[in-house]
Amino acid sequence: MINQVIFMNGYGLYVLLAFGFTFLSFTGLYVFTKIQYNKEKNKFTSKFGALNPEQANLAKLQRINKEILSNASGN
Amino acid sequence: MFKFFEPNKIFLITSRAFKYVLFLFIVVLSVGLTEALILSPEDYKQSHAVRIMYVHVPAAWISLGIFSLLTFLSLIGFIFKNKNLFLISKSLAPSGFVFNVIALVTGAIWGKPTWGTWWAWDARITSMLILALFYAMYLVAWRIYEDQEKVFKITSLITILGIINVPIIKFSVDWWNTLHQPASINILSKNTIHVSMLFPLLIMTAAFTLFSLLIFLMKYNTELIKLKSRGLDRL
Numbered sequence: 001m002i003n004q005v006i007f008m009n010g011y012g013l014y015v016l017l018a019f020g021f022t023f024l025s026f027t028g029l030y031v032f033t034k035i036q037y038n039k040e041k042n043k044f045t046s047k048f049g050a051l052n053p054e055q056a057n058l059a060k061l062q063r064i065n066k067e068i069l070s071n072a073s074g075n
Numbered sequence: 076m077f078k079f080f081e082p083n084k085i086f087l088i089t090s091r092a093f094k095y096v097l098f099l100f101i102v103v104l105s106v107g108l109t110e111a112l113i114l115s116p117e118d119y120k121q122s123h124a125v126r127i128m129y130v131h132v133p134a135a136w137i138s139l140g141i142f143s144l145l146t147f148l149s150l151i152g153f154i155f156k157n158k159n160l161f162l163i164s165k166s167l168a169p170s171g172f173v174f175n176v177i178a179l180v181t182g183a184i185w186g187k188p189t190w191g192t193w194w195a196w197d198a199r200i201t202s203m204l205i206l207a208l209f210y211a212m213y214l215v216a217w218r219i220y221e222d223q224e225k226v227f228k229i230t231s232l233i234t235i236l237g238i239i240n241v242p243i244i245k246f247s248v249d250w251w252n253t254l255h256q257p258a259s260i261n262i263l264s265k266n267t268i269h270v271s272m273l274f275p276l277l278i279m280t281a282a283f284t285l286f287s288l289l290i291f292l293m294k295y296n297t298e299l300i301k302l303k304s305r306g307l308d309r310l
Contacts, residue, residue: 005113008123014188018127018181019112022134026286029173033293040300047307059307064083068300071090 044068082159086299093292100285107282110275118272125272127185133280135178135203137287139241141171142206145213146234153231161227162302164234165217166294170287172210179203190254198247199255202240209237 006012048069051059059065111129118125145164152160182200183193194200213233220226248257259268266273 008126009117011123011126011188014124014184015112015126018130018184019108021180021184022130022177025173025177029169029290033169033290033297037293037297037300040297040304044300044304044307047304051307062083062303062306064086064299065303065307067086067090068303 041068041071082162082299082302085159086296089292089296089299093289093296096285096289096292100282100289103278103285104282107275107278110278115275116269116271121189124185124188127181128272129275129279131178131181131185132276133283134174134181136280137283138171138175138178138203138206138210139244141167141174141287142210142234142237143241145171146238149227149231149234153227158223158227161230162298163291163295164230166291166298167287168210168213168217169294170290172207172214174283174287175203175207175210179207186254195254197254198251199244199253202244202247205240206237206244209233209240213237 006016008015045068048056048059048065107129111126115126115129117123145167148160148164148167151157152164179200182203186195187193213230216226216229216233220229245258247253248255260266260273260276268276
């Protein structure tokens with residue numbers, strides 16, 4: 001059974017190469033996108049931290065800003 | 076009409092949807108891989124090499140679908156001056172490009188045991204390569220142009236020119252003599268693929284669609300955070 005799945009009548013190398021390349025591409029794209037996302041989130045959090053209390057309260061009026069901050073603290 | 080596409084409202088949905096989509100993707104992909112690699116039968120002509128179809132075909136379908144969607148969103152965004160539709164397009168493009176590359180590479184890997192060559196300047200393969208170039212131009216345009224109005228115009232132009240290639244890809248196997256086989260799945264006529272192979276193909280297509288949705292959600296949220304970050308500078 002295992003042999004059949006791996007060797008596939010001699011086509012195993014091609015099949016696993018195709019699936020392997022797909023898996024690597026998925027992983028690469030996911031990791032790259034996640035890094036970009038975390039970078040922007042951290043940048044936002046540090047910018048927000050640098051605001052004075054008045055500016056921070058003003059920024060918090062926007063629900064999206066609160067949501068970004070709560071997402072950032074959740075990770 | 077575009078109130079639903081307001082960034083403030085949409086972020087609440089997109090930031091929460093991620094974990095559910097990720098869970099669904101893992102479940103569907105697990106079923107799809109089991110079907111594609113173990114349970115589905117081998118082909119009477121191609122033997123087990125046919126299993127490459129389960130990654131090659133969904134990747135090609137999704138890359139074509141995403142490019143069509145990019146064009147549609149860019150056009151609507153351009154006509155109605157809606158910036159958010161451009162952000163949605165921008166967030167969809169990376170996964171479309173990666174799926175295009177997957178389709179090309181897995182096609183080459185499939186070509187070796189079935190045609191005896193990794194690559195041929197065949198109408199279908201060449202037109203898919205041209206689509207990858209349009210994707211690359213689209214992504215590069217977002218990177219090099221700072222001026223928003225300019226980038227909206229240029230990316231719209233790229234998608235409009237690129238969309239001409241989409242029907243060429245679809246019908247290339249009918250219009251020219253190609254190494255590539257004709258379509259096995261037709262909406263208007265009878266399918267020439269057995270249900271035992273169609274089922275894993277559709278499951279893998281669903282898994283790939285969920286993956287592109289996952290990437291879209293992350294990328295789109297990144298764009299919205301960037302936008303809001305710039306907003307903090309103006310306070």
